[in-house]
Amino acid sequence: MDRDELGRRIYDTAHLTGRFLLRSGATSDEYFDKYLFESDPVLLRAIAQAMASLVPPSVDALAGLELGGVPLATALSQRTGLATRFVRKEAKAYGTCRLAEGGDVDGARLVVVEDVVTSGGQVVTSCADLRERGAEIVRVLCVIDREAGGAAALAAEGLDLHALFTMTELAATQPAATRPAATQPAGPSSR
Secondary structure, three states: OOHHHHHHHHHHHHEEEEEEEOOOOOEEEEEEOHHHHHOOHHHHHHHHHHHHOOOOOOOOEEEEEOOOHHHHHHHHHHHHOOEEEEEOOOOOOOOOOOOEEOOOOOOOEEEEEEEEEOOOHHHHHHHHHHHHOOOEEEEEEEEEEOOOOHHHHHHHOOOOEEEEEEHHHHHHOOOHHHOOOOOOOOOOOOO
16 A cells, blocks of 8 residues: 555544544544544554654664554554553553553663654653653654644654654545645644
């Protein structure tokens, strides 16, 4: 599947219109339901194949962020042969009490994997938590950058975001007659 076809498939599968409440409390008239592309095995495999070229050399593991980053990191792990860490939004209060499952992060060079980045708030928080535990964040990967300030927020924290697609690129994969007007979410989101 070439890049344009992949973009069309992601857009056709996951793009919803209507009135959507974002995590931040802001509303948007369009939404990408990432679980729709993550639950499609053919599309998830194609996304992982395309994202594999974004993984830099000399990293120790992929760190999938709860919840949407976990299936992406797992599929990407199958493509790259890299181990995966499953990163919670907060450490468990029971059992191992870990933030990241699947192996140690202390001293590990990680590529953080997320599904959709809007403002980047949760990614920044999760990366700070991983750094506190001794991880080095080499890069952050996502499928969709909503172009709503996330890249700048991550850059301000020394985090390098690489998106498979931006919202603009996904919209451009649609035939001109059906292409939506450029929209941005109203206000910041914590994602």
